[in-house]
Amino acid sequence: MSNLRLLWVFFRLGALNELAYRANFFVQFIQSSLGLATALIGLAVVFAHTATLGGWRSTELLALVGIYFVVGGSLNVVIKPSMQQLMEDVRLGTLDFTLTKPADAQLLVSVKQVELWELVDVVLGIGVLAVALVQLGAGIGIAEAIGFVLALACGAAIVYSFLLILTTLSFWVVRVTNILVVFQAMYEAGRWPVGIYPTWLRLSLTFIVPVAFAITVPAEALVGRLDLTTLLGAVGLALALLAVSRWFWTIGIRRYSGASA
């Protein structure tokens, strides 16, 4: 409970910090709209020439694009900036200040930096998702809804753990900023259902950089094409990765030698 309160305090602090830069909101709004426009133009030109893509109809893919923006935006609001900050703190030795605080260090480093305006992506994504859901009509039952929420939570946990593991590498190798660039490039591949990719790329997008679990699987749950095995697999992988990233973090933090290093 106190952890939740801590999360809220950090989020509020970050938000207050960003509210000082209100003009950034408009810049972010324009950028997010442009990003969304590109995605929608892509869908439009593809579906002008075909009825289905890898078995997905256009409204189903619209839902997938919505999820892509919601998940990507959420990562950009808190996880990615915090991870970037963590790398910087490890490099400069300023992680000392976080470690001496009387709270769980992993929790603190995960929510340290908040980029509030990235929420625009999340809001736009929810909008797209809502439009897609209306167009899909009555196809969404209670089972699909539960499956969707569960799959989304697992996807978020998987991607978070994955990013934490990547960032923890910075205790050994200082220059890992570039790894996030690779992650971003791979994440963009998730704008299309992973089913269309050839096996080698699909496997990399599922297990090496797990964007499939973050985007395609929740979308599958929503449009009712997810089987129970995949969902259970996602739950299992999420729990396993959470444990592994926690373990890896504790190993990494032991290597940290402070500001004088």
Next chain:
Amino acid sequence: MGVSRLALYAVRLPFSALRFSPYLGIYRAQFAVTLASQLQYRVEALIWLFGAILQPLIYLIVWSTVSQTNGGSVGGYSTGAFAAYFVVLMLVNQWTDTWVMYEFESRIREGTFSPKLLRPIHPIHSDVADNVTHKFLTSFILIPVAVLLAVIFHATLRPPLWALAAFVPSLFLAFLLRFVVEWTVALACFWTTRVGAVNQMYAVAVMVLSGQMAPLSLFPPPVQTLATILPFRWMVAFPVDLATGALSPHDALVGCVTQAVWLALGVVLLNVVWRWAVRRYSAVGV
């Protein structure tokens, strides 16, 4: 009067060509410097290359899938033709790409541009040298990757010989045109340091109108017209269409002339904006 002036130009011209020779030396020196520094940042170069390969690859796969679900051909492109289009696009995009727009902001904001302005040579030259060096180095990976992808996805690429010959000058013109245009757009930094939105607007236009999402012929006619009137088509899509054999000799000639005209306009615009921008520039601090 008119004739004598013409004669004067005839005499002057070879000398003005000679005036370029110091540039050769400067470029040679700049190449040596950037080659050394970029060899140090090998991993970074590889990582940027990763994105340049993945994006066309994604669209290659999307369009191959579309083609396969519609009986092996869409909008005049077979599955193999799509593969060829996007493999060539990957090469042309990387060879014409610039990243000056993303560097200019910190140059202006942090003042690292000041020493470059003090040099007795236009700062665009060191950017060109940097860019060409990066492309030279990454090509050692990019070309084998392109060949590999062409084999994996069964690309059907049989352009006529004349088209291949015309591809070389059109690629060169496309590179110059894109460089001049993007360098001019980058100068927006002199007026505002919040150029993120400007850069992204430009990036979206390039993405859609230069044929990176799909061959331009698959877009509705108004979009095609827009791409043709604006410089975007001539920066990427045109050399790609040329190399994949989608153009007639007449189209190719008209295209190269259009590229040259846009390039001339671009150079004029660059000079005008540059003079205007430099007057606004003021450095602070160190």
